Amino acid sequence: MSGKEMHDLVTRLYPLCRSITGDGVRATLDVVGEHIPLTVHEVPTGTPVLDWHVPREWNIRDAYVRDPAGRKVIDFAESNLHVVGYSTPVSATMPLSELRDHLHTLPGLIPYRTSYWAENWGFCLRQETLDGMEDGDYEVVIDSTLADGHLTYAEHVVPGGEEEVLISCHVCHPSLANDNLAGIAVAVWLARRLAEGERRYTYRFLFAPGTIGSITWLARNRDVVERIRHGLVLACAGDAGALTYKRSRRGDAEIDRAVAYVLESSGRPHRTLDFSPYGYDERQYGSPGFNLPVGCLTRSTYASYPEYHTSGDDPAFVLPESLEDTLETCWEVLQVIEANRRYANLSPYGEPQLGRRGLYGALGGRSDTQRAQMAMLWVLNLSDGDNTLLDIARRSGLPFAAVAEAAESLREAKLVAEWTR
């Protein structure tokens, strides 16, 4: 049962302090690399990438706040969420009134905050902790470094044909389980499952920090971008909520139709959303210059649940059965994508005589018609270049698998052939 195994990976990765750069990302990729081989890329600080530059690398060893009595009231060692990501180093004593400007709170939860692009420092804590802090001088320590270094991302490729499918997930969130350790885990198991059989497409798995990571990858892989035919961003892949698919910017790309078909025909509760230029790295893949057919599959969507970007998003918030269901959905979608083709009817004038080819029940006149025969008739009738097998499944109401099987029978009988423009 891979749900349990995926959850174990989430739990193992949870304590690492990831950010958009730094050793937390490297440690994460090391663990992922134990499951699937990775090619790790290190891109130096300052490298121009599209409209951006690779930032300085951030690393942190320790951080805490001691109250006037010398007690650690905030401690990075307890939760890496306590420190605002990319905090500059601090070693100072200051009154609470001054410290307060650097504190971010939520009732009952430690919020997750970052300050990647503006030099700043801060701590995140439960409102109740702050409420208990009395006036006086506090010792504030952040033992971090922000210095030239590298941005790290990794690729795993399951080889197939020339055309590619991109599966992308971010690796920049510290101790947050659903967002996005769950996505990483599903990607890993999906890659392993894909490797088991034959593939029409090459599958490229990208593990990269959000925004700057996908931007860096896009900047360095213009040639690969040309070969991407379909893609999915995986995120928030393990909570108890129903599946949500956010369409690619194109809105009616094959991946959009394939995911919609799988979600609808499987009877899974689900939602589909139009593209919007916010969320995960579909924002970058779906920028107007690239306009890649990459959708985003999540369970609950970003910012839609109280635990989002807080200490509440811990491994207990992720369910093995949800991970399993997300994985299975991805698998079914890729099966459709693999089998979906556009055929040309080679005998388009009248119906071809299926009977003499052994493709039609011999005894006519019965009211009940076999589904397989109907699938053949539909494939023949709509294989005019306008329709893919998925379109034919939609139009006929027949299962995609039945339509694909019928097409294969017809192809073997030389009644259809793959459409070429």
Added chain:
Amino acid sequence: MSGKEMHDLVTRLYPLCRSITGDGVRATLDVVGEHIPLTVHEVPTGTPVLDWHVPREWNIRDAYVRDPAGRKVIDFAESNLHVVGYSTPVSATMPLSELRDHLHTLPGLIPYRTSYWAENWGFCLRQETLDGMEDGDYEVVIDSTLADGHLTYAEHVVPGGEEEVLISCHVCHPSLANDNLAGIAVAVWLARRLAEGERRYTYRFLFAPGTIGSITWLARNRDVVERIRHGLVLACAGDAGALTYKRSRRGDAEIDRAVAYVLESSGRPHRTLDFSPYGYDERQYGSPGFNLPVGCLTRSTYASYPEYHTSGDDPAFVLPESLEDTLETCWEVLQVIEANRRYANLSPYGEPQLGRRGLYGALGGRSDTQRAQMAMLWVLNLSDGDNTLLDIARRSGLPFAAVAEAAESLREAKLVAEWTR
């Protein structure tokens, strides 16, 4: 009252043993030929027609099964449905256990079965009859011939312009009344009614066996196919159910819009269905190579009623008033098709002054506007090449007849002229 007359024709044709070839078809066409002149075509066995070949001709004189006591328990003379269509000759004695493999039953009804394309023989009977048959040796006789001969179909043409309308119905079902003697009867009376007046189109009525008949006709009439602008397959035309229109493969052909308009505007209960590659000969006309604008008008659809393809589909199942209503609907549809045109407004800048041409009520300022004037304004406004009169009727909510009349007034006043590309 033609409903009664059509029903009489159904009743007269009912006993004949039709199949996809043979003397039953010829006898049927002889009777139809008493009502409208027919050109009968005989196509030899083995003639290649599209992906098919014309099959051998089947004829049957007698068939029965005698039980061990010598009683005829199944008798072709009672109902031609008792024999599986295209049964090969048999003269043998066999135990019930062996005979049973050749028996097809339904509770209370004789089913209709055929085996055109695989050599076989069989009998159809009520389940109750079979239940009463005891073990023992049965005498089995089918006095049939399956030999080189001809496939027979007939055409009736009501002449008009160069462009053609195809009305097609199948003539291959033995003692089945609604499917399709009712369609034959409606076609005959429609042809007679069309002959009474002027026609813009030539109307071609095709009486042919299902599937192989239309395939044979299509193969031999490529030139006619080029001239077909609209078409209807008529079937199941006389049962008590509401009218059903199945759109042509194109889905939005003029015939599709005309039938939908007539059904909706008349207030008749009805259903419209999308094209599917199953049913009657619209399958062949709507194969992707031909893609003809031919829809299918029925009352209840094939396989949707318990009597379908059984002895329950007898003349009592067909109602004169249903035949009459189907005929009237066809007539109204053809009236729309005849009158529907696309015009060009010859005075497209501002409204033309209808008043000085006697086309507008002289006294302005009244709240109530005449429908005829509104129809003229609509025709003028939308006669830009994008819209037919039917489109204008749809858009304006005015009756098609009012719009057509307005267009004619405007044409006479030289304010519009027929659109030519």
Added chain:
Amino acid sequence: MSGKEMHDLVTRLYPLCRSITGDGVRATLDVVGEHIPLTVHEVPTGTPVLDWHVPREWNIRDAYVRDPAGRKVIDFAESNLHVVGYSTPVSATMPLSELRDHLHTLPGLIPYRTSYWAENWGFCLRQETLDGMEDGDYEVVIDSTLADGHLTYAEHVVPGGEEEVLISCHVCHPSLANDNLAGIAVAVWLARRLAEGERRYTYRFLFAPGTIGSITWLARNRDVVERIRHGLVLACAGDAGALTYKRSRRGDAEIDRAVAYVLESSGRPHRTLDFSPYGYDERQYGSPGFNLPVGCLTRSTYASYPEYHTSGDDPAFVLPESLEDTLETCWEVLQVIEANRRYANLSPYGEPQLGRRGLYGALGGRSDTQRAQMAMLWVLNLSDGDNTLLDIARRSGLPFAAVAEAAESLREAKLVAEWTR
């Protein structure tokens, strides 16, 4: 409060006896000219204009009917609606039976009737007045002239760029307040408000008699027609009913989308209607030859209220707050039209780094995202030539003003530039 001032103008114009030509129109334009400068055009009788000719000019000084006892039972001096517009001169004595053919009545109301294009004369009166008229000889006097002269219309131009917006209202109705003195008043105040600021477009206000006036203007302004990008016909602008927008013939012109957006997003009760070739001068602007993007904004629509074209449409039927609301709606629509543009994202590969340009909140990771930032992301993502700012507002669900402001920030940051084909 301009509502009160607009209502004062309606009240002041109400008694004037307007028609499609004559001194009533001139007197009306004189009053309008006190509020905004007008260029008045006089077009001679007989001038060919599109499919029409400018008619003879009609003027009337007095008209009455005296009963056998010498009492004036119908008197033009009481209401100019009493005389059928364009009545030919009469001075005769006739029995009631003969006079009756020239009388038009409504219960409780004086109807409004005209006979522009057929020489005729008549009186309009309350049914009750007619019921009280006894048999006998009546003195009938209409002191009118129908003679060669001019058709009069006026333009007011608020200058801006090369491209123009047309605001058109008719000035041919005698003592009818909502139809169309209310439209005139709103047009005047809209022109004054537009003059206060900067404008992208030139605004052309047309005050002309219905039908023949717009036809005359169209015939004489082919060059201006080429420059019209958007337009509104204003009519029935002051009654208590909800706003109604009738789309231009194009149906999806920018003006159509702008008005729909303003009506929907403002929460005003409203209706939108498809174009139809009846109503006001949108008929002429929307004739297929011109096909101008000109919609029609009213409150209640023509012929939809009992007071329409009767003495019931008096100044009391027009409400200052309705005039104000119509004016405000027009203003909001024109603000959208002024600001709506199509941009090109100059950094279309990936998201540009807004942060280093000071366009993005510095502290990331918070669940709540600023509307302004979302607006920037939407503008960037959809500025591909396919979408205007209004499209982006629609798609994103953000207020148009926020989207326009974001676009302006991005333009200043040189991240977008106006789209040029």
